[in-house]
Amino acid sequence: MPTTVIEGHDISLDDEGFLTEYDQWDPSIACALATAIGLDLTDEHWKVINFLREDFKVNGATPTLRRVSTAGGIDTKSLFALFPKKPAKKMSYIAGLPKPAGCV
């Protein structure tokens, strides 16, 4: 399993660069990950990231776009504006969570 150092922290990643340890994340890491994919985090982004972190802690799974919209109150259109093209993947990447299960 690859590891790397971000903002002075040792981080474990999966093959796609997603963090694998919930507790290795902190806000400075989110900023670094966001920069890596060309995003500047605003308060609106943080609202989504905080919901993702909280919801994961309770339910043990990364919430889907539908769940962020119904339970988190941030509609899908806004999510596409905040995290262009691939919101589900980008928001979980920045929040240090696994990508939502690609149900097959």
Next chain:
Amino acid sequence: MKKLLVLGGGTAGTMSANRLAHLLKDWKVTVVDRDDNHRYQPGFLFMPFGTYSPDQITRSRRETLNKKVNLVLGEIDRIDGDSNKVFLVDGSEFDYDYLIIATGVSPRADQTDGLAEGLSSNDAVHEFYSYEGSKALAERLKRFDAGNVVINIVEMPIKCPVAPLEFAFLADDYFKSRGIRDKVTMTYVTPLGAAFTQPIAAQAFGATLEEKSISVEPDFMLMEVDNDTNEIISFDERRIPFDLLVSIPVNMGQDFLTASGLGNELNLVPVDKFTQLSNKYSNVFALGDANNIPASKAGSVAHFEVDIFIENFLEHIAGKEMTHRFDGHANCFIETGGGKAMLIDFNYNVEPLPGRYPYPIVGPMSLLKKTRMNHMGKMAFRWVYWNILMPGRQMPVPAHMSLSGKNTDMLDEAKLAKAAL
């Protein structure tokens, strides 16, 4: 006398009721469903092309259930998990010692702006995930002579995730057989990043789409169907015009589950992914499409899952620990047109790989390859479904996925193919 109540007499409900009625001789087993029409749902894919007639895919639930199973027809109003009761809309109530929720998922066009309206009043908007929708599409296809055909998945997860691809492959065949393929353009519009979720299978399906000149529009999350201009519009404001839209609506569980405090945002019942026991009640299980396990919503999953569930259930009611673990095993035939089909076999952890199934080398099925044998398997499956699976007879294939006969070297390549962002 102990009471087992099964909500839903479809694939998972029928299999588990029949098998448990046989095993638990002194129990009362009751199935509740809203009607007596058990549909062979894989048939919905074939009806639009006239391969199956409506009566070939329908049987009476009563006749599909073991004589010892009591069938009640009625609309379910709610479950009260604290008092172990189920209430029907007509006011009747049923108490249970153990409850199996197997009420599946349904296409919900009402969840997308313009889609329900289009399906009811726009001749260019269709779906094939319901019996009525599939029948209506058969009539519409007969009158379709030229233009843009757009095949769209609104949101994952959906029942039988390969069915939209199969529809595209079979529609290509159908237009060719009518001599109008050169007057039809076909576009496959998906919220996924590629033709399928799993890299090796996505490559195989993507290549088949390309061979058939079906273009792919990935990462398209449908926001709205515009019935005035006949366009679909994504959340990031891409517009795709259509002359015929075949859309797969959001698939959701039944509303009464969420109203009873048992459903998530898609009305799916959260369960333990290895045993399908409810997270909330220790005498409630949810089987088949109705639960939230991270596996395909497919008949094959329901079948393998019920195999494991029966073993666990017998331990559970005896007060023992459940020792069997469902691995998310699925296998699906994928019709690719021209009388051929592919086959995929996978589980929670291992994606579809090339090889042979169910036996190494001899097969007779080939994984991820287009063969006539796979197609024959798919067509024979309707008989297997009614005569072996539903009555609860054993299939000569193991419930757990096996790696023997598969090309596992490709797993490393697949990891590399999963490109980040």
